Amino acid sequence: MTHDPIKRFRRFARSVTTEVGALDDSFLGRGRSLGAARVLNAIGHGRTDVAELRQYLNLDSGLLSRLLRQLEGEGLITVTPHPTDARARIAALTETGADEFAAYEDISDSRSRDLFDRHPHPQALLDAMDLIASALGRDRIRTEVQDPRAPQALFCLQEYYAELGRRFETGFDVNLSCDPQATDMMAPRGTFLVALSDDMPIGCVGIKGNGGPVAEVKRLWIAPSARGLGLAKRLMQQAEDAARALNITTLRLDTNSALPEALRLYQTTGWTEIPRFNDDPYPDHFFEKHLE
């Protein structure tokens, strides 16, 4: 009876809805409608263009306009013309606005901190949240090209190195491996793709090029919570497309038998195993793929 997945899912939905409702109620405690509070929060989180706000919050332009007027009237934000497009406008928090924003942040932070502080296994709780967020958000995963030194890209790389350290018997030291130059993984030589789920980085892959027709696939990583969703295949597909657009005709990669999922992926998506083509100490398998 109660082990019925649907009932358990419902219980989960109910408990989360209650939590969200309680958070909304405490937001209302600051004497502002939820709509206005949401706009203020989005601005505080760096969504400053009015157009971006409209899209992110999914608001009618008339409604957003009125909410902006209200926040402006309260002295919490200023709205100024966009520097390069005089039709568009940019919202910014005033000093009072920043204080008010911080107050909202405090409310939601203290709720989540309280949740983790009181729990016997906060790490398990976080992992559970990641797993569910990845599952619920799988159709909203988007990929963007990033500088490999950008914060979200760096996060992926660090997680990638940490994972190799756990998987390899010998551990993993980036300095012993040939760490690509960032510019080799940026246009026009290469590219670096980051997969985002609700703005959290959950995967990456790099194409390291040298301007010629042969390039390497590097740093393919998928967050544990997002594995099994077919994301690796999708990222590789996008990486190949990007390589084609850079006039690359042959891709190579190296990998290790301690990463069986990766080996299986390459074996089933048109890669052919080739002899060792570098002297990196870690890899023990090498693949190649000719692009159309």
Next chain:
Amino acid sequence: MTHDPIKRFRRFARSVTTEVGALDDSFLGRGRSLGAARVLNAIGHGRTDVAELRQYLNLDSGLLSRLLRQLEGEGLITVTPHPTDARARIAALTETGADEFAAYEDISDSRSRDLFDRHPHPQALLDAMDLIASALGRDRIRTEVQDPRAPQALFCLQEYYAELGRRFETGFDVNLSCDPQATDMMAPRGTFLVALSDDMPIGCVGIKGNGGPVAEVKRLWIAPSARGLGLAKRLMQQAEDAARALNITTLRLDTNSALPEALRLYQTTGWTEIPRFNDDPYPDHFFEKHLE
């Protein structure tokens, strides 16, 4: 940066909110307001007294009354006087109403089924949901006295046996152990308590009495997702209170060293170890506590 628990919690909240919003939108597709749909669903789930509906849905009596009138007008429900209290009223689905209720159930079922079907580890997903639901709902956990043969009580007992089977090297067979008669764990001889979190059973404990001043504590079980929240201590406290109310002055219990959390609980909450007092093959530790 992104490994920041608060950011991860926010991402979780956002993905869940999006999911709930999408579900609400598909509910709206049936041409009825969310409020009316919620009332219809609550009735379908067995909340038939108007007073119960009001409390469960947290609605103003005027508002609920109007929603009931609307559903009645659509021919989905009938509202009849309460058989024993002519002031109160009882709502029931008509045949059309049951169909409409089933349609809503279908919508939400298919969403959750889809989620599990498409996921590589549905069991992990469910466990994650249980963990989060228990953590978020910990302040709403309530205990109720149940017949040990009631569905929720039985669910707890089955989980309890399954867990013993996993913990004991020899496995566990209820038939070899002395399984208490249900009536020995019901008033006036004893009691059986079930802990519920958002209507899902997550723990139980029984007092098995014989009408005399000495009784036994049996079947203390806490769902894995709810461990570490102090629930066992709370259930034991409530069981002791119930025993006192039944004029029981001495409680005994047996346990096994394969259950170290239980041993620790008894050792730290006023129980004293005593010699074996039965010939049940499973236990290897025995405790006693005198109630004031």
Next chain:
DNA sequence: TCATTTATCTGACTTAGGTCAGGTAAATTC
């Protein structure tokens, strides 16, 4: 019995949230 409480209903009212049809001014396209 009579006053009080309880369960529900009705009607008047408020508010948040949202839609829609223009209007203005800048940017873009032809």
Next chain:
DNA sequence: GAATTTACCTGACCTAAGTCAGATAAATGA
């Protein structure tokens, strides 16, 4: 340079949701 598109704003309007003050009738307690 004219026509079109884009970004935002304003004002009119609508609806779901919720609040509040009685009204009614049954149940309860003194």
